[in-house]
Amino acid sequence: MRSALILAALAAMVAGNPLPQELDWAAIDEALADPIPTTTDSSIPTAPADALVTYDPVAEIAAVQKEISTDPISAPSPTATAAPEEKRSFLVKSLAKRDACQPEVDSFPKGPVVHSPGDDDASFLAYQPFHDAALGAVTPPGYTKSYTDLNKTSNAYGYMGWVAMASYDPLACSKLCDNNVGCASFNIHFERTPVVAPGAGCENPESTTLIKCNLWGGPVNFENAVNTGETRTNFVVVHTGSNGYVSKTIEPALGYTEPLYLEDAAINAPLNCDGTDSYMGVKIFNSGAPFDARLCAAACNSQNDYNTKQALKTKTVPRLCRFFNTYILLKNGVSVGQYCALYTHCWDESFATNKLQYRGSDRYTKVFSYAFANATDTGVHPVCPAA
Known part of the structure; x- marks a missing residue:
């Protein structure tokens, strides 16, 4: 499970309205440096019995939990650096190369053959x-x-x-x-x-x-x-x-509310009225495994375990992840990976306003965006004077 750690700055505030929450460019750069494995039809098995890829969510979730326990998400910091990570890939078996003139598709069912007006x-x-x-x-x-x-x-x-x-x-x-x-x-x-x-x-x-x-x-x-x-x-x-x-459906995440579909928009959370930030950081998964919100839930839960243990040592109140927004991030239409943004409390769909960002001439968009809140603890927004 490949992932990258947060280095993003806090969202800016102008005239009371937040600018689009900045993407974690350092995490994105790391993901792009080790891109998603790609596959074409000519490089996958051609026997119907083994052509499909098996996904094991239990193993992938366990990998996330292990990773967070040893390399937790950092608090947002402009100078933080991500620790080196173990790189894992979700691999597709390769097709054995056939010798020229050897049959390729004898065992397959066939559709209508087109040889008229020509075989071209x-x-x-x-x-x-x-x-x-x-x-x-x-x-x-x-x-x-x-x-x-x-x-x-x-x-x-x-x-x-x-x-x-x-x-x-x-x-x-x-x-x-x-x-x-x-x-x-x-x-x-x-x-x-x-x-x-x-x-x-x-x-x-x-x-x-x-x-x-x-x-x-x-x-x-x-x-x-x-x-x-x-x-x-x-x-x-x-x-x-x-x-x-x-x-129209995705797998639910145990312990979280039903997924809230945000289409092509991401949560753009402003600072709280007391000036604090609910945003905790991000994980980018780009092993090539299927999109799975349960991986974000595992990151959220494991980060809470880590923060709670650290808070006990320092006798402080831990920052807890209670909400996440996950989507597929695209750079110029090509997948960077599954992006998981973590928050201390819940934001509703009215804050899903972050759709498009540019970095130089590169265009970053989102698709398949979903939000999940902790089913029993959605967090408490600070109470501030009405003014």
């Missing part, structure tokens, strides 16, 4: 039944459609593998997502693929069609639909009829 990418992309299937597809219960009938697929957060389907069936694909822990969205599409591995002697082999259901641990959207295919020797792989769907 243009004929494939123009094949109307692919578009009809995508345009006529019914959105599965519990999901929202994020895009329809694109000639590209997503490169979203938390890659979880794919399965070849016998038909273009978003409902069946949604059930695969529902039954795989950590899955938050899926993309279904037609892919032009070679029947044998391209290479010497088979530079541009005959094509066939796979109907792929790709699962993701974060949301698919138009912005991250960037995969238009690839050229393998002289064979052109393309996608079409691509639909994306995002689940």
Whole structure:
């Protein structure tokens, strides 16, 4: 579990209104220096039995708890430095490279094969039944459609593998997502693929069609639909009829309220009326594991354990985490990681106003934003004079 520690300054106050709460640039720089592992269709297993990735939330949560106990979140400080961390990655198995001209997809169910007017990418992309299937597809219960009938697929957060389907069936694909822990969205599409591995002697082999259901641990959207295919020797792989769907639910965090969906906005908490700050710090998770609010809850709880122990030693009152806001942070549309901002007390959706920040020419946005409050102790805002 990779994470980064807080170095952010306090939010500024101008004319009684807070400026957007500054992102933790030092933590972001650390995350970007060790980016999320990326995967393409050509680098994952192709056997349906082992193509999907297994996510173990118990192990990931335990890793967060261990990390906080030895390397807690620091109080906001412009001079603080993060201690070196153990780097862990959520890895996807690699596909063994096939020799040229060896069969690639014999064991898969196939979609309609397009060899007219030619066996080429243009004929494939123009094949109307692919578009009809995508345009006529019914959105599965519990999901929202994020895009329809694109000639590209997503490169979203938390890659979880794919399965070849016998038909273009978003409902069946949604059930695969529902039954795989950590899955938050899926993309279904037609892919032009070679029947044998391209290479010497088979530079541009005959094509066939796979109907792929790709699962993701974060949301698919138009912005991250960037995969238009690839050229393998002289064979052109393309996608079409691509639909994306995002689940309306996420896993609850034990001991916390039901998730409050904030869409593409983050909490922008002002200073309290007595001048104190409820903001405690941030964790960024970018191992490549699925988006999981329970990781933030583990960080919040473990930080409380650490702060309580330290307060007993110093005979002071500990600062306790009672609320967190988590989302996927994007830099120019590419995922930086799962961002977890921790607070001493609860803020409602009226404070979810932080959507866009620039750093130089780089554009930072948020998606899949949720807020959680401690179910039994939401914290007490300071009582100040009405003035």
